[in-house]
Amino acid sequence: MIDFFHQFNPVTQALIATLFTWALTAAGAALVFFTKNINQKLFDSTLGFAAGVMIAASFWSLLSPGIEMAEQLGHTPWLTAVIGFMSGGIFMRLTDKFLPHLHPGLSIDKSEGIKTSWQRSTLLVLAITLHNIPEGLAVGVAFGAVAANLPSATMGGAIALAIGIGIQNFPEGTAVSMPLRREGMSKKKSFFMGQASGMVEPIAGVLGALFVINMQQILPYALCFAAGAMIFVVVEELIPESQRNYKNIDTVTMATMIGFSVMMILDVSLG
Template sequence: MYDWFSQLSPVIQALIAGIFTWSLTAAGAAAVFFVRGVNNKLLNTMQGFAAGVMIAASFWSLLAPALEFSEKAGNIPWIPAAVGFLLGGMFIRGLDFIIPHMHREGSEGHRQEGVKSNLKQSTLLLLAITLHNIPEGLALGVAFGSIIHHDHTALLAAIGLAIGIGIQNIPEGTALSLPLYADGKSKGKAFQLGQASALVEPLFAVIGAAAVLLITPLLPYALAFAAGAMIFVVVEELIPESQSGNNTDLATLGLMLGFTIMMILDVSLG
């Protein structure tokens, strides 16, 4: 299986990885068929877990390779990492400002961001999670796109990143479908919206991989760009939402567990 996968082009590998992470989002969203209602303790813990995975992936899978690649190319290592990281955060902030979406804030209700619109609340919640998934798709793309410049360990590291993102996508899908069901959607509709939030991951995985392959010097900037975009989402959305209830200790422990699992995956495979 590994030999077959390793022979594919990085773009196809990124596409398969994106489909894999989307499928685990769908698996998480399917929890709505088996769970009666929202358990805020579980929800906050899962949000913290997802934040921990993304923080670890941002450094171990993206920033560290960006620094290493720049150094090997004879450049000042921190320049591409710093520039790409800041641009990634600015990119998501720009989308945040333009695209109408809504964040769930525990018992306090919902907070709407972006341009004013008359979209349904469920659509706004879906757009919020979709924005969250764009950096994950880009991260997958640039990780697999970088394989062409490294040995097989880079492929293992990219696979580890896909596994880590996929693992955190399970609670992410649940964290969208259950609140939608609690807000009055049918279980079928809540599942459909939950899984649809990750459909952007295969798309942006392909975009990220293709961009890196077409413009080789872009690689360290692209890696850091994906890291900056992910950290922006973590700090702006995941951590505040996980801490919005009365389960701050559980959310924090979930974050530490997610960070540890992603770190182990990346270091052991990379």
């Protein structure tokens, strides 16, 4: 797999990787063709698993390499990490504040961001799209970092990040398509809306790669920025959504730990 990616330039690598993550979003949305409902405990567990993957990816694939890269480039490692990490969180907070969106399972009056007359389906798609912006960006930045030929950025690590993001995208596609199907939307339209939430990832991935391959000095900041944005999504959305049903908290917590372990294994073994 690593040899396959080596034959392409960093931007194409990022595009291929994020098309893969988008495909898994679509695969999750495709469950709507087989059922209107999914076991709530199972669904909460998949969200918890996704949270664990993103937490692990934020450290193993983004923060740790970013800190090492900052040291290699002569930056102050801890300062670079803090500036990048907090900038990512602030960026997502501002996006969350102004972009109209609605989290799955909530009524239309609980929508966030600027108030609009947009339909519930559109707001649901935007909520998951908000998740996917930092994910696509992280994959693009990871592949762009490999082009800098610094020891802390490896092709295996970038591929591991793409695989991990792809795995946790599966339940995100389901999180959009299933509620829409239960509300009476057709299977085809529910699927289309579900997979559409992942369309932003290839765009963000390509932009991230383009941005960093020409500006090596900002690479450590970009990696830490992506980590901060992902942690914001996990803490502000994924974990609260996965633990909304108190009866499932223990199971969801274990699923989160399993997700963390899976991503850690991927990154350590491939990176």
